Each structure stands twice: as C-alpha cells, then as structure tokens.
Amino acid sequence: MLINAFQRYLNNFKGFSREIWILTLITFINRAGTMVLPFLSKYLKEDLHFTYGEVGWIMVAFGLGSMLGSWLGGKLSDKIGFYKVMVFSLFSSGIFFFVLQYITSFWGLCLGMFSIMTLADMFRPAMFVSLGAYAKPENRTRSLTLVRLAVNLGFAAGPALGGLIIMGIGYQGLFWVDGGSCVVAILIFALLVKEKKKTSHQDPHNSILEVASVFKDKVFWIFLFVSFVTAMIFFQLFTALPLYHSEQFGLSEFQTGLLMTLNGLLIFALEMPIVSYFERKQVAKLKVIFWGALMMGFSFYTLLINFWAGMLVISMIFISIGEIFAFPFSNTFAMSRAPKGHEGRYMALYTMSFSLAHIISSKAGLGIIADYGYQANWFVMGTLGVVAAFCCMWIQKLLQLESEPV
Known part of the structure; x- marks a missing residue:
C-alpha cells in the first residue's frame, strides 16, 4: 500500500518536457548557491561593522534593485526574448558576485547591492515567461510547481552549505561559490537548451x-x-x-x-x-x-x-x-x-x-x-x-x- 502511494506521488512528476527538467536543475543550482543572502545582514554587521541603520539602508537598496531588475527583465523579455535575458542575467550577476566581496564602503555597497539585484532579478520574469514556451499548456501550473520545489530545496540546502563555508574559509568563500553557481547554472542551460519562441496559450477560464x-x-x-x-x-x-x-x-x-x-x-x-x-x-x-x-x-x-x-x-x-x-x-x-x-x-x-x-x-x-x-x-x-x-x-x-x- 505504501509502495502504491509512493508510485501515485511519483506519477505527478511525469509529462514534463526535457527543457523544464533542465530549467528545474539550474534553478536548484542557482538557489542553493544563493547562500550569501541568508548571511548578508550578519556579514554587514559583524564583518564590516556597519550600524543597524546602515544595514537597513543597504537592504533597502537590495529591494529597490530587485524591483528594477524585475521590471527590466519583463520588458526585455518582450523586446529581445526571455532566453537572452536569462543568459545575460545569471552570467553577469555571477561575475558581479566575485567583485562584490571587494566592496566594503557604505555607499559602494548600496550601489553594489542595487546593481547586483537589478542584474539577478531580471532572471525571474524571464524564467516565468520561459515556462510558457517550454511547458505544455496543460502542464503549466505543474511546471511552475516543479520549479518552486527546486527553489525550496535550494534554499534548504544553501544556508547549511553556507554555514560550513563560513566556518571553513570565511565569508569571502560565499561570494566565490555564489558567483560560480550562477555561471555554472547558466552554462548548463545555454549548452543543453535551445532558444524557443514564446507561444501564447490563453486560459479559457480567463x-x-x-x-x-x-x-x-x-x-x-x-x-x-x-x-x-x-x-x-x-x-x-x-x-x-x-x-x-x-x-x-x-x-x-x-x-x-x-x-x-x-x-x-x-x-x-x-x-x-x-x-x-x-x-x-x-x-x-x-x-x-x-x-x-x-x-x-x-x-x-x-x-x-x-x-x-x-x-x-x-x-x-x-x-x-x-x-x-x-x-x-x-x-x-x-x-x-x-x-x-x-x-x-x-x-x-x-x-x-x-x-x-x-x-x-x-x-x-x-x-x-x-x-x-x-x-x-x-x-x-x-x-x-x-x-x-x-x-x-x-x-x-x-x-x-x-x-x-x-
């Protein structure tokens, strides 16, 4: 009976295209690699000795960059296509993570956090649009759910791995691993997934x-x-x-x-x-x-x-x-x-x-x-x-x- 229940559970993961599975894999790698974020306020306070007020403003810059990146990612996805936006976003933000560890001034980090989140969060709307191209219409919500599972698993693995890296080689190691994971993830995507034009699937209920x-x-x-x-x-x-x-x-x-x-x-x-x-x-x-x-x-x-x-x-x-x-x-x-x-x-x-x-x-x-x-x-x-x-x-x-x- 337990085997049958497990089989029914596994059946929910059938019917996805190869591209959706690859997108899920790179999302997991990227989210697991995003281990700077859970420790960011701690790094700014304890390693760089900023005040709580300064940390708060840096996090505001972080959020504003995220909003701008989301808007640009969506706008550019309509103009030049989601594929180019995804590749540019992950590759450029990965390189920027390498640079970010060397910025230690308050205004430099405000600008740095704003810039990196603008680049990084261009990925999100482009990724959502890509689901419309690579997922079958009847599988669209399940495809998103599969990607969400990858995000949740990545966020679960990332902080634990990040803690081990901090204990082993310090906060600087986080920036190298985070940047490297972005570059590796998008290289896998670019090598294994071909660009595809978006086809619109309107929902009959809407x-x-x-x-x-x-x-x-x-x-x-x-x-x-x-x-x-x-x-x-x-x-x-x-x-x-x-x-x-x-x-x-x-x-x-x-x-x-x-x-x-x-x-x-x-x-x-x-x-x-x-x-x-x-x-x-x-x-x-x-x-x-x-x-x-x-x-x-x-x-x-x-x-x-x-x-x-x-x-x-x-x-x-x-x-x-x-x-x-x-x-x-x-x-x-x-x-x-x-x-x-x-x-x-x-x-x-x-x-x-x-x-x-x-x-x-x-x-x-x-x-x-x-x-x-x-x-x-x-x-x-x-x-x-x-x-x-x-x-x-x-x-x-x-x-x-x-x-x-x-």
Missing part, C-alpha cells in the same frame, strides 16, 4: 478583452494587490514570527528551525499532488487563490491564541497550505491574463509585487509590533488575508462582465 496597456488592465491591478498582500503576510514567516517564537514562547533557534522545516516538508510532500488534482479537475484558478488567501489570513488569526505553543504548529500548517493554493495558481493566472507579446511586462509587475512585499512586510509588521504588540500585528495580517480573498471574488465578477457580449 479570456480577456484586448488591452492597450498593462497599466489600463483593471483586473490585473486588483490581482496584483492580491499577490502583494498574500506575499506580504507570507514574508512574516521570516521576520516577525521567529521573534515571536522566542519572545512569547521562549523557543530556541533550533525549534524555530524545525517549524520552518515543517513548512518546507509540507510544500515538498503536498504541493505537486494538490496542484495536479486541481488541474485534472479544471478548478478555476481564482477559486483556488481565494481559498489560499483565506487560509493564509486564518493562520494569523490562530496566533491570537497566545497561551499555547501548539498553535504555532497549527498556524504553520494553515499558512503552508495557503501558500500551496495561492502562489502556483497566481503565477499561471498572471501569465494567462497577458495578451500575446505582453507576457514579459505582466510577469515583471507580478514579480515586482513580491519584491515590494518583501520590503514592506518587515517594516510594517515590526512597526505594528513596536507600537501595538504582536496581537495587533496578527490581527492586521489576518484581516489583510481576508481582504485579498474578497478581492478574488471581485475579480471573478469583473471577468464575468468582460465575457458578456456587448
């Missing part, structure tokens, strides 16, 4: 009117708000929640790590089967995103019960399931919404919503906690999740109006 510009697409902007909100409350996982574990319940770093591992394990075990199920049943993407946003919001409402540590586990399960529902399907909705030739612009704004959420999540969450306490922050984040869910219902009504004959 047939759209002709849109003159992405900036005039009302439905898409409401959807971007949903993406921003779900990302913002999800990023609390890495900012406010670890502090709450320690201050409210006295959990050690190891115990907090175990809760984070629970998130990773749930994603690894459940995301592909759940996505496959919804695709087979042809469930409307907005309906899945609605339940995802609702569950992410509810995960923070459960934290209002602050006298039993077991609620931390329950909350983590809800936010993990919410992530599984919301993120893969929001990506495919964004792609299916894009008119032919505008995919890059749409995916640029989609990835920018995550970059902006990353910047605002910690500032907003920690600011609320400082002024009003943890309970107020959990209530605000939970309510934002509910608002995002109702916005999904609003989008659904607007789509129905679009499809009605004039």
Whole structure:
C-alpha cells in the first residue's frame, strides 16, 4: 500500500518536457548557491561593522534593485526574448558576485547591492515567461510547481552549505561559490537548451478583452494587490514570527528551525499532488487563490491564541497550505491574463509585487509590533488575508462582465 502511494506521488512528476527538467536543475543550482543572502545582514554587521541603520539602508537598496531588475527583465523579455535575458542575467550577476566581496564602503555597497539585484532579478520574469514556451499548456501550473520545489530545496540546502563555508574559509568563500553557481547554472542551460519562441496559450477560464496597456488592465491591478498582500503576510514567516517564537514562547533557534522545516516538508510532500488534482479537475484558478488567501489570513488569526505553543504548529500548517493554493495558481493566472507579446511586462509587475512585499512586510509588521504588540500585528495580517480573498471574488465578477457580449 505504501509502495502504491509512493508510485501515485511519483506519477505527478511525469509529462514534463526535457527543457523544464533542465530549467528545474539550474534553478536548484542557482538557489542553493544563493547562500550569501541568508548571511548578508550578519556579514554587514559583524564583518564590516556597519550600524543597524546602515544595514537597513543597504537592504533597502537590495529591494529597490530587485524591483528594477524585475521590471527590466519583463520588458526585455518582450523586446529581445526571455532566453537572452536569462543568459545575460545569471552570467553577469555571477561575475558581479566575485567583485562584490571587494566592496566594503557604505555607499559602494548600496550601489553594489542595487546593481547586483537589478542584474539577478531580471532572471525571474524571464524564467516565468520561459515556462510558457517550454511547458505544455496543460502542464503549466505543474511546471511552475516543479520549479518552486527546486527553489525550496535550494534554499534548504544553501544556508547549511553556507554555514560550513563560513566556518571553513570565511565569508569571502560565499561570494566565490555564489558567483560560480550562477555561471555554472547558466552554462548548463545555454549548452543543453535551445532558444524557443514564446507561444501564447490563453486560459479559457480567463479570456480577456484586448488591452492597450498593462497599466489600463483593471483586473490585473486588483490581482496584483492580491499577490502583494498574500506575499506580504507570507514574508512574516521570516521576520516577525521567529521573534515571536522566542519572545512569547521562549523557543530556541533550533525549534524555530524545525517549524520552518515543517513548512518546507509540507510544500515538498503536498504541493505537486494538490496542484495536479486541481488541474485534472479544471478548478478555476481564482477559486483556488481565494481559498489560499483565506487560509493564509486564518493562520494569523490562530496566533491570537497566545497561551499555547501548539498553535504555532497549527498556524504553520494553515499558512503552508495557503501558500500551496495561492502562489502556483497566481503565477499561471498572471501569465494567462497577458495578451500575446505582453507576457514579459505582466510577469515583471507580478514579480515586482513580491519584491515590494518583501520590503514592506518587515517594516510594517515590526512597526505594528513596536507600537501595538504582536496581537495587533496578527490581527492586521489576518484581516489583510481576508481582504485579498474578497478581492478574488471581485475579480471573478469583473471577468464575468468582460465575457458578456456587448
């Protein structure tokens, strides 16, 4: 019986093209190699002796570079093609990582972080557009899920490997390994995958009117708000929640790590089967995103019960399931919404919503906690999740109006 269950699980990984598997491999190599990032604030504070304020500004430059890179990556994907953007982004950011270790001044690092994230995050919208070219239409969401699994596995392996490198040869080793992984990953991609023109696959559930510009697409902007909100409350996982574990319940770093591992394990075990199920049943993407946003919001409402540590586990399960529902399907909705030739612009704004959420999540969450306490922050984040869910219902009504004959 166990063998049959394992076989059914493996069946969810069938039907992908060779290019999707190679894209998954280079994503894993790249994400596992991105080991500077978890230690960046620690490196800036302890090795370069910057103040907390200076570290904060460097991280702001990091976030702004990420937003600009996302926009440029999408714009250029429409102009010159996703393939060239992906190759340029990973190769140039890999070389820049080698250089970054020699920059130690405050303004130099602000400019350096802004520049490297501009180069590095051009990759993300281009990679999303590439899924439309290399994935079969019926496998698009599963293909994204496969790439997301590679990202999660890479992020799980990267910090552990990074810690060993720091212990062995110091922080400088991180920059060499990180840069090298970018170059190796894109060389594998360039050697094994040929450039292919994007073919547009419109989703029958989201047939759209002709849109003159992405900036005039009302439905898409409401959807971007949903993406921003779900990302913002999800990023609390890495900012406010670890502090709450320690201050409210006295959990050690190891115990907090175990809760984070629970998130990773749930994603690894459940995301592909759940996505496959919804695709087979042809469930409307907005309906899945609605339940995802609702569950992410509810995960923070459960934290209002602050006298039993077991609620931390329950909350983590809800936010993990919410992530599984919301993120893969929001990506495919964004792609299916894009008119032919505008995919890059749409995916640029989609990835920018995550970059902006990353910047605002910690500032907003920690600011609320400082002024009003943890309970107020959990209530605000939970309510934002509910608002995002109702916005999904609003989008659904607007789509129905679009499809009605004039």
